[in-house]
Amino acid sequence: MSKSVYFDFKKCEAKALAKLNGEFEEQRSQIPLLVGNYLHSYFESEESHDQFLEEHQKEIYKYGNKEKGIKSDFKVADRMINSLANEDSFNKVYQGEKEVIVTGEIEGINWKGKIDCLNLDRGIFLDLKTVADIHGKYWNESQHQYETFAVHGGYILQMAIYQELIKQTFGKVCQPFIIAVSKQDIPDKxxxxxxxxxxxxxxxxxxxxxxxxxxxxxxxxxxxxCEKCDYCRSTKELKEITSIMDIQIY
Ligand SMILES: [Zn+2]
Incomplete structure (x- = not known):
């Protein structure tokens, strides 16, 4: 099990299973994921970032051509990188081993995770999150309510899982920190x-x-x-008639 699979199931089991079985594909742009990976690779190492640029030329550069410059989404990513890289406290705190794989067994089920930055000596681990707006409200379709980026992304759950897997892998309880940086024109952090x-x-x-x-x-x-998400809507059957007075609003 991984956080992303588990979190998918928490949102809608029917959709998560369909995704896992390859019966449903998310209609979402891959750009936010790429922007996140672009930033992560930068803070992992110079080699990782160069390799990432090499592997994603088509998505990162205009017309897939280095000479034409990078696309606007990645200009935003560069601003996010700079806002952290030029920060003394960030540079002091973001020290440790990068992209550490941790595994373990939680109540009989095997789990796996990847830690952005682990510092066993200090007893801490750090996770970088790229978000639209740190103080924004994010709509939860199945719970029909607004929540913070941290709850919406399952990041607290993710840190709880990672803390347990680090304990099982290295025998030490470490404290998690989430470093968030926003995609706004002037990035927040x-x-x-x-x-x-x-x-x-x-x-x-x-x-x-x-x-x-x-x-x-x-x-x-x-x-x-859940009967509310895109997958459930796409597979819905008109099995019952509802009184017009009983329409639920979310
Ligand atoms: Zn659903």
Whole structure:
């Protein structure tokens, strides 16, 4: 199990299973993901960044041609990089081993994760997040409510999983920090800590939910439909008639 698969199932089991089985493809632009990876590779190492530029010439450069310059999305990414790279406190805190793979077993299920920056001596790990707006509100389709970027991206859950996997891999409890940088014209930035009680309760709820999700993946239990997401809408059947007075608004 990985955070992204688990988090997909938490949002909508039917959609997550369809994605896993290759029956449904997300209609989302790949650009935000590439912008994130562009920034991550920069802070990993010079070689990683050069390799990333080499492998994604078509997506990064205008007409896929280096001479024509980079596309506007990646100019934004460069501004995000600069706003962190020119920061003393960021450079002091973002020290450690980069892109560390951690594995472990949580209540009988195998998990895997990748840590952006791990510093075992200091007992901390850091995760870089590129966000539209650090103080923006993000709509949760299945819960029909607004939430912060951190909840919306499942980042608190992710840090709880990583803390447990680091403990199992290296035998040390480390404190997570999320370093967020925004895609606004003038990038915003912030470092966030997470209270241990919140991390503990995230892990507890994961332990309660993961067996059902594993059973759905194995075909032993049926996936639940949220009836609101794009996948559920695309596979909806008109099975019942609703009174016009009972329309639900979200
Ligand atoms: Zn759904």
């Amino acid at each position: 912030a470092i966030f800590s997470i209270p241990q009680s919140i991390l503990d309760s995230e892990l507890e709820s994961l332990e309660m939910n993961q067996d059902h999700i594993a059973n759905v993946i194995n075909g032993e239990e049926k996936p639940k439909r």
